[in-house]
Every structure is written in C-alpha cells, then in structure tokens.
Amino acid sequence: MFLTTSPIDLAALLAEARSSDGALCLFVGVVRDHNDGRATTAIQYEAYGPMAESEMGRIAEGLAREFPVVKIGMQHRVGRLGVGDASVAIAAVSPHRADAFAACRAAIDRVKTAVPIWKKEFHPDGSSDWVDPTQRT
Amino acid sequence: MRLRLLHFASFREAVGRDEEERDVPEGTRVRDLWRALAGEVALFRQFPVIPPAAVNREYVESDTVLRDGDEVAFLPPVAGG
Numbered sequence: 001m002f003l004t005t006s007p008i009d010l011a012a013l014l015a016e017a018r019s020s021d022g023a024l025c026l027f028v029g030v031v032r033d034h035n036d037g038r039a040t041t042a043i044q045y046e047a048y049g050p051m052a053e054s055e056m057g058r059i060a061e062g063l064a065r066e067f068p069v070v071k072i073g074m075q076h077r078v079g080r081l082g083v084g085d086a087s088v089a090i091a092a093v094s095p096h097r098a099d100a101f102a103a104c105r106a107a108i109d110r111v112k113t114a115v116p117i118w119k120k121e122f123h124p125d126g127s128s129d130w131v132d133p134t135q136r137t
Numbered sequence: 138m139r140l141r142l143l144h145f146a147s148f149r150e151a152v153g154r155d156e157e158e159r160d161v162p163e164g165t166r167v168r169d170l171w172r173a174l175a176g177e178v179a180l181f182r183q184f185p186v187i188p189p190a191a192v193n194r195e196y197v198e199s200d201t202v203l204r205d206g207d208e209v210a211f212l213p214p215v216a217g218g
Contacts, residue, residue, distance in 0.1 A: 029218045045217075046146050048210060051194040052217075076217060088218050108218060116191070116210075117217030118146035130147040131216040 002056040003047055005079045008086045017073035017091035025100035027108050029088040031081050035131070040121050044128075045078040045087060048116035052076070055115045062110075063103050070094040070103040076117060087119075138163055138205035140170070147213045151180035161203065167192070168199040171211060181211075188212055 010028065018024060031043050056074055063072050073091040081087055088111065092104035111117075112133070122128045140159050144152045152174075161170060167190045175181040187199045189212045203209065 047217075048143065048145055048191070048194075048212070051191055051210075054194055112218040113215065115217045116145065116212050116215055118213060119216045120146070130213065132214045133216055134214045 002053055002074050002076060003049060004075055004077050006077075008075050008077050008089045010086070010089055013073045013075055013089055013091050017071050017093045019071060019093055021069075021071070021093045022095050023093065023097040023100040025092045025094075025097070025104040027088075027090045027104050028086050029108070031083050031085050031087055033083045035121055038121075039124050040083065041124055042080055042082050042122040043087070044080045044120040044122070045076075046118045046120070047076070047078045049078075052115050052117055056111065059107060059110045059114065063107055066106070067092075067094065067099050067103040070099050072103060072107055074107060074111065076111065076115070078117070138165075138203075140203060141206070141208045142170075143208065143210040145210065145213065147180065148178075148211060151178050165203050166199070167197060167201045167203065167209070170203065170209065171199070174211070188214070 032040060034040055060072050071093045076088045090104050090107045092100045094100040119131045120128050121131055140161060142159050143156050149155050168187055171187045190197055191210045192201060192207050
C-alpha cells in the first residue's frame with residue numbers, strides 16, 4: 001500500500017528500502033505555511049484510492065526498469081494535514097548516489113503529475129481552495 | 138447501458154456528490170459523456186479541453202468507447218506531493 005491515512009513512518013520506510021547498498025536518498029514533502037503568496041494553515045489531501053495505488057505501482061515498476069539497481073519505497077498521506085506534517089516520502093537505495101538521487105527525483109516528479117491525488121489549502125481567514133498546478137503563475 | 142461515475146475534489150464539490158449511476162446510449166465515448174456533464178455543471182464548461190479521464194482506474198483517451206458497468210472518472214488537475 002502506497003497511501004496512508006496515518007502519519008508517514010519514515011523509519012519503517014527506510015527499513016523497508018534499506019539493504020547493504022551504498023547510497024540511500026530520502027525525499028520528504030512537507031506541508032508549507034504558505035503557497036502562492038498566501039498563508040496556509042492546513043491541507044486536505046484526497047485521492048482516487050484504488051487508482052492512486054495502481055498508478056504509484058506503475059511508477060515503481062517503471063523506475064525498476066529504468067534503474068535496475070535501485071530499490072524504491074514510497075508513501076503518500078491522505079486526509080487533513082497541518083503545517084510541518086509530511087505528505088509524501090520517497091526512499092531510493094542504490095549502490096551509488098547518482099542513481100539514488102536520479103530515481104528519487106524521477107519518482108517524486110511522476111507522483112506529482114500522474115497520481116490522482118488532490119489537495120485543498122486552508123487559509124487563516126477560513127477560506128480554502130483546490131490547488132491547481134496547471135494555473136500556477 | 139449503465140455507468141458508475143465518480144467525482145473527486147473540485148469536481149465532486151461542483152457536482153454535489155461523489156458518485157452516481159448514469160444511463161447512456163450504447164457507443165457513448167468518453168468525450169460524449171464529458172459533453173453531457175458539461176451541459177449540467179457550470180465548472181465543466183470552463184475547461185477548454187477535456188480533462189484526463191479514467192475508465193476502470195486506468196487513464197484513457199477521450200475517444201474510448203464506454204461499456205456497460207464501466208467505472209468512469211474525470212480527473213481535476215492532480216496536485217499530489
């Protein structure tokens with residue numbers, strides 16, 4: 001399972017990805033206190049659960065073909081998160097750092113563009129809006 | 138034939154529900170269904186092109202012909218991470 005409603009367990013993710021390989025690259029996405037010039041108090045993440053799971057599986061399979069020596073672990077949290085909470089974590093392990101960095105970067109880029117997950121930002125005045133990365137200025 | 142239609146995020150709020158059953162004629166394509174929905178939902182008319190669509194949890198092209206029992210979802214711009 002790639003999606004979780006519980007806080008992301010980084011230690012478990014690292015333990016799962018870890019082996020005797022030489023380089024471990026960990027990316028953690030964290031809820032910011034601002035976005036596009038507005039203060040953020042919380043983010044509600046929503047997923048098309050079964051499709052998000054299968055798309056993340058597809059991303060992992062694609063990376064396994066492109067980076068045969070890399071092991072990847074991924075988790076994305078859904079539900080209401082506060083500032084500072086981890087929303088996504090990706091661990092990539094490889095014998096050498098170049099592949100670990102490249103696979104980790106590719107994984108988060110693909111998760112952001114291909115996986116059906118949405119987020120609604122809440123602001124201090126009580127207003128909220130759905131984030132649309134295609135409209136970002 | 139009957140479809141199961143799922144709505145997420147801003148589309149869910151615009152439609153007012155997260156899922157519905159819908160009867161459509163045989164031969165209906167993804168883009169035909171979107172046009173029908175756009176006739177009902179103001180937000181959908183603001184989209185210059187059909188948003189990404191999923192049938193049975195897989196991305197599909199807009200000319201895909203729908204089948205009885207398909208689970209269909211039009212996906213607002215994704216924003217994971």
